[in-house]
Amino acid sequence: MIDANVTLEGCNLTRSFGDGDTRSVVVHDVSLEFCSGEMSLLLGPSGSGKTTLLGMLSGLLQPDEGQVVVLGQDLWRMSERERELFRLHHCGFIFQGANLMPALTARDHLEMVLRWGERLPWSEVNRRVTDMLGLLGLSRKGHLLPEHLSGGEKQRVAIGRALIKQPRLFFADEPTSALDWEHGKHVVELLRETAHGGATVVMVTHDPRILNYADRIYRLEDGRLLGADAPTESAVLGAP
Amino acid sequence: MRKPYSLKILWHGRNRFLPAILAVSFSAVLIAVQSGVLLGTLAVTSRPIDHASAQIWIGIRDMPSIELGHPIPEAWMFRLQAQPEVEEVEGYLYEFAYWHKPGGGSEHCCIIGARLEGSSMGAVNDLSPQMRTRLTEPGAIVVDATDLDRLGLKHGVGECAEIMGQKVRVVGLVHGFKSIWGPYVFCSMETARRLLTMYGADQYQYILAQCKSSADVPAVVERLQHRYPEMSVLSDRDFSVQTRLYWLTRTRIGVALGLTSILALIVGLVITSQTLYAATAASLREYAVLRALGLPRWRISTLVVSQSFWIGLGGVSASVPAALLLGRFAGFVGAEIQLPIWLLAATIAITMTIALVSGLLALRSLRLVEPANLLR
Ligand SMILES: Nc1ncnc2c1ncn2[C@@H]1O[C@H](COP(=O)(O)OP(=O)(O)OP(=O)(O)O)[C@@H](O)[C@H]1O
Ligand SMILES: [Mg+2]
Numbered sequence: 247m248i249d250a251n252v253t254l255e256g257c258n259l260t261r262s263f264g265d266g267d268t269r270s271v272v273v274h275d276v277s278l279e280f281c282s283g284e285m286s287l288l289l290g291p292s293g294s295g296k297t298t299l300l301g302m303l304s305g306l307l308q309p310d311e312g313q314v315v316v317l318g319q320d321l322w323r324m325s326e327r328e329r330e331l332f333r334l335h336h337c338g339f340i341f342q343g344a345n346l347m348p349a350l351t352a353r354d355h356l357e358m359v360l361r362w363g364e365r366l367p368w369s370e371v372n373r374r375v376t377d378m379l380g381l382l383g384l385s386r387k388g389h390l391l392p393e394h395l396s397g398g399e400k401q402r403v404a405i406g407r408a409l410i411k412q413p414r415l416f417f418a419d420e421p422t423s424a425l426d427w428e429h430g431k432h433v434v435e436l437l438r439e440t441a442h443g444g445a446t447v448v449m450v451t452h453d454p455r456i457l458n459y460a461d462r463i464y465r466l467e468d469g470r471l472l473g474a475d476a477p478t479e480s481a482v483l484g485a486p
Numbered sequence: 487m488r489k490p491y492s493l494k495i496l497w498h499g500r501n502r503f504l505p506a507i508l509a510v511s512f513s514a515v516l517i518a519v520q521s522g523v524l525l526g527t528l529a530v531t532s533r534p535i536d537h538a539s540a541q542i543w544i545g546i547r548d549m550p551s552i553e554l555g556h557p558i559p560e561a562w563m564f565r566l567q568a569q570p571e572v573e574e575v576e577g578y579l580y581e582f583a584y585w586h587k588p589g590g591g592s593e594h595c596c597i598i599g600a601r602l603e604g605s606s607m608g609a610v611n612d613l614s615p616q617m618r619t620r621l622t623e624p625g626a627i628v629v630d631a632t633d634l635d636r637l638g639l640k641h642g643v644g645e646c647a648e649i650m651g652q653k654v655r656v657v658g659l660v661h662g663f664k665s666i667w668g669p670y671v672f673c674s675m676e677t678a679r680r681l682l683t684m685y686g687a688d689q690y691q692y693i694l695a696q697c698k699s700s701a702d703v704p705a706v707v708e709r710l711q712h713r714y715p716e717m718s719v720l721s722d723r724d725f726s727v728q729t730r731l732y733w734l735t736r737t738r739i740g741v742a743l744g745l746t747s748i749l750a751l752i753v754g755l756v757i758t759s760q761t762l763y764a765a766t767a768a769s770l771r772e773y774a775v776l777r778a779l780g781l782p783r784w785r786i787s788t789l790v791v792s793q794s795f796w797i798g799l800g801g802v803s804a805s806v807p808a809a810l811l812l813g814r815f816a817g818f819v820g821a822e823i824q825l826p827i828w829l830l831a832a833t834i835a836i837t838m839t840i841a842l843v844s845g846l847l848a849l850r851s852l853r854l855v856e857p858a859n860l861l862r
Binding site: 297298300301306307330331332333334335337338339341343345346347348349350354358359362363391404407408411419 | 497498499772779781
């Protein structure tokens with residue numbers, strides 16, 4: 247853990263879905279914090295509210311109550327437009343699927359973020375995309391369409407797309423669930439390197455093998471936080 | 487050159503987009519060919535003006551088109567001759583009459599009587615020198631080859647019929663004068679006067695003039711019109727346009743054309759926008775990731791509208807050669823289709839606009855792009 251500063255903080259976060267009889271509180275009064283330079287995990291059984299919590303922390307899902315302070319700003323006090331710009335400048339995302347556009351090559355996907363998000367000149371875009379493809383181990387696959395990439399390669403393109411703008415915060419919702427461990431490990435290692443390079447990485451996962459890579463672990467059950475663990479103990483505790 | 491993302495998307499989904507491209511292309515062809523047929527039809531109404539060498543046409547006041555003139559006094563010729571720029575002046579007859587077919591039955595026809603000598607300003611240039619010589623015989627006429635049937639004739643040249651009780655004889659055939667209201671009958675001024683007995687010897691329907699330099703025409707037209715409000719003074723070009731516009735507005739063929747064109751455009755619009763809508767709706771998750779990453783909404787909108795641009799361009803590029811081919815084909819079967827550059831350009835502009843509008847309509851599917859949905 248290098249230079250750990252709290253960059254992301256959730257205070258008393260609560261979120262429910264539905265009205266009246268069908269209303270159910272999915273995340274209940276959760277407070278937690280994340281530091282730069284760390285890869286943190288959100289663990290818990292299916293339906294415990296991990297994804298919902300991640301959505302609130304990352305500015306995609308409005309909490310019913312509570313506050314998210316990120317890089318010193320109150321995320322849910324911002325206007326929609328400000329939040330969008332905040333995500334553009336600071337947040338990377340990967341979701342369960344890679345969600346790549348079938349018509350665009352791996353390279354196109356990375357370029358698009360720089361061209362559309364940061365309006366960089368082509369020479370700069372090319373350099374950064376080539377570097378990123380190298381980092382992802384996809385140097386020779388940049389020209390391929392998603393249909394010609396393996397599942398792991400697709401997920402790596404999705405990660406590259408989120409990483410290429412060098413975000414300070416990185417949110418991942420079960421990025422490895424569709425991958426075998428060989429590919430999953432590569433993805434996790436990439437994210438850990440990102441964290442250790444100074445970013446704040448928050449990952450939702452089911453996979454116990456990832457525990458060993460984590461710097462901080464939060465456990466959720468029925469929408470309530472069970473507590474934060476040190477990584478090694480939790481790995482031991484989490485082991486069957 | 488880098489291929490734009492929108493073009494890549496279109497190419498990758500070409501099977502899905504093909505119907506839209508064909509629909510756009512179909513409406514473009516329909517508009518171009520229909521307008522071309524209309525132009526071709528209207529062109530025949532002004533062809534006696536367009537194929538004559540007169541630069542200035544004088545007729546009765548407020549004549550809307552060439553077949554709606556009235557007898558005017560020969561004395562008006564002097565008014566023209568008094569203009570220093572005017573070089574030559576001559577009279578012209580244009581009148582409807584009854585044609586009695588040799589085998590019985592009658593038909594409207596339109597008699598054009600003009601001077602036939604070498605420098606004639608009224609005779610259409612389709613009349614060859616031999617025809618002009620033969621037309622000097624009394625009762626000699628020339629008709630359009632495609633009107634023979636309508637006139638009750640078999641071969642044309644050598645056959646006889648009657649106009650207003652006077653015998654006429656066909657001495658030659660021209661092409662491209664198949665009129666919409668009644669066959670043209672070209673003859674000499676003398677023959678015309680014999681057939682059209684309602685005209686006094688000192689009356690014409692039009693007086694034609696030529697200037698020493700064509701650059702003088704506008705000034706002469708303006709001066710005469712100003713000085714003699716009881717006359718219509720028109721340059722050949724203005725008279726030609728006025729005649730065609732009159733037929734366009736009076737006959738309502740323009741209305742029919744407009745309606746079918748609008749129908750074709752609506753079909754193109756609906757198919758294109760639905761195709762784009764479906765394609766976009768199928769990519770909502772992909773677009774949602776871009777939104778989650780903070781890429782602006784207008785970029786995604788532009789991506790969709792650009793796809794409609796390429797669909798339009800594809801459709802239009804297919805339609806231009808198709809329309810030109812159809813025009814050629816129509817020429818073979820005797821119909822006249824005119825496809826001037828401006829018509830093709832207008833068709834392209836209209837079709838591209840429709841394609842872009844369908845892209846804008848398809849944008850409503852982007853309202854469903856919601857990054858929070860990626861969390862499920
Ligand atoms: N938009 C929604 N509308 C209604 N209910 C929802 C919505 N989103 C989530 N829920 C409910 O909230 C509960 C928690 O969902 P969430 O996706 O946060 O769980 P999770 O911990 O990520 O589970 P998993 O490990 O299966 O992904 C679930 O019971 C789910 O049905
Ligand atoms: Mg989940």
